[in-house]
Amino acid sequence: MAAVMIGVDPHKGSHTAVVIGRAEVALGQVRVRACAVQAERLLAWAAAWPERTWAIEGAGGLGHLLAQQLVAAGERVLDVQPKLAARVRLLAAGDVNKNDPNDARSVAVAALRSAACPPVRAEDHATVLKVWAKRHRDLSRSRNQVVCRLHAVLCELVPGGVSKQIYAAAAARILDQIEPAGAVQAARRELAGEFLADLRRIDAQRRDIRKKLTAAVRASGTTVTEVFGVGPAVAAAVIGDVRDISRFPGRDRFAAYNGTAPAEVSSGNRKVYRLSLRGNRRLNHAIHMAAVTQIRYGHTKGRLPAPEGRRAPRRCGPGRAPGERLCRQRGRLTPRTPALRTSHSRT
Numbered sequence: 001m002a003a004v005m006i007g008v009d010p011h012k013g014s015h016t017a018v019v020i021g022r023a024e025v026a027l028g029q030v031r032v033r034a035c036a037v038q039a040e041r042l043l044a045w046a047a048a049w050p051e052r053t054w055a056i057e058g059a060g061g062l063g064h065l066l067a068q069q070l071v072a073a074g075e076r077v078l079d080v081q082p083k084l085a086a087r088v089r090l091l092a093a094g095d096v097n098k099n100d101p102n103d104a105r106s107v108a109v110a111a112l113r114s115a116a117c118p119p120v121r122a123e124d125h126a127t128v129l130k131v132w133a134k135r136h137r138d139l140s141r142s143r144n145q146v147v148c149r150l151h152a153v154l155c156e157l158v159p160g161g162v163s164k165q166i167y168a169a170a171a172a173r174i175l176d177q178i179e180p181a182g183a184v185q186a187a188r189r190e191l192a193g194e195f196l197a198d199l200r201r202i203d204a205q206r207r208d209i210r211k212k213l214t215a216a217v218r219a220s221g222t223t224v225t226e227v228f229g230v231g232p233a234v235a236a237a238v239i240g241d242v243r244d245i246s247r248f249p250g251r252d253r254f255a256a257y258n259g260t261a262p263a264e265v266s267s268g269n270r271k272v273y274r275l276s277l278r279g280n281r282r283l284n285h286a287i288h289m290a291a292v293t294q295i296r297y298g299h300t301k302g303r304l305p306a307p308e309g310r311r312a313p314r315r316c317g318p319g320r321a322p323g324e325r326l327c328r329q330r331g332r333l334t335p336r337t338p339a340l341r342t343s344h345s346r347t
Helices: 038-048 064-072 082-091 100-113 125-157 168-176 183-220 232-242 251-258 281-295
Strands: 004-010 014-020 026-033 052-057 077-080 326-329 332-335
Touching (some): 004 100, 026 038, 052 064, 052 100, 077 100, 082 100, 125 168, 125 183, 183 232, 232 281, 251 281
Parallel strands (some): 004 052
Antiparallel strands (some): 004 014, 326 332
């Protein structure tokens, strides 16, 4: 029996599967309801093709549970990004209508043609770190929202507002000193008190999550925390997304994956590189936080020393170093030499 590829278009209520051969012709299709026995029904239908590979669209998202169930059953499963399947639909010849069977076939075709579809692996301890890292990230975002709303209310109660970063204890002292003069200020003070209660609750939750992160990172036995600036939260984010570093052939591939490698935008004889906005942005942010922490301390490798005999230029006003020559253009004083070449930007 020839090897086949089974593409699956997962949904919240149902899953549609289409099997194709090397000629990319549909050999069969099925639609099963999303339920506790969804994997068993798909496996029973696919028993006619023993040499099979499953391709699931978004195996890390909506199709996560089905992909893990098939992997647990000993099946080979590939993760197909929705963007890749959409490109197959776009380049398909003829008027192919968008429906679940056509989407599933596009997923199978994308997995059959592309070698960039990673295999789905069974969840391990790295998934635990990813779960708690996401929880810590969500709580941090919620805390920023509450702090911003508390700042906005305090600006309406205290002249000049609060200029420094605010914490729960400082906000409580400020609210204790406010004596509302009227129903409006009383309502605003009560609202600020509710924001303060939310802030204390989120701070307590973040402390609890940090303890769980610390314990989970310690249990993983990783050495990434030996890098200066990498704490439990950064380590959990890195390990949760990378999982197995051996899947990258070298440091260049890893830099391309996390978005720290520059992106080439050359044309003709011009060789131009720009800051990459591709790659895993969560991993990129974690590396950025570690780098910023290293920059703060002079004894770390991340702090680049200035060349001997040269001192960093002292700023004289916004964006200008001492001795910089200016020229007048359209009534404005601008540097004679632009900070960026024309090739650095196309906007």
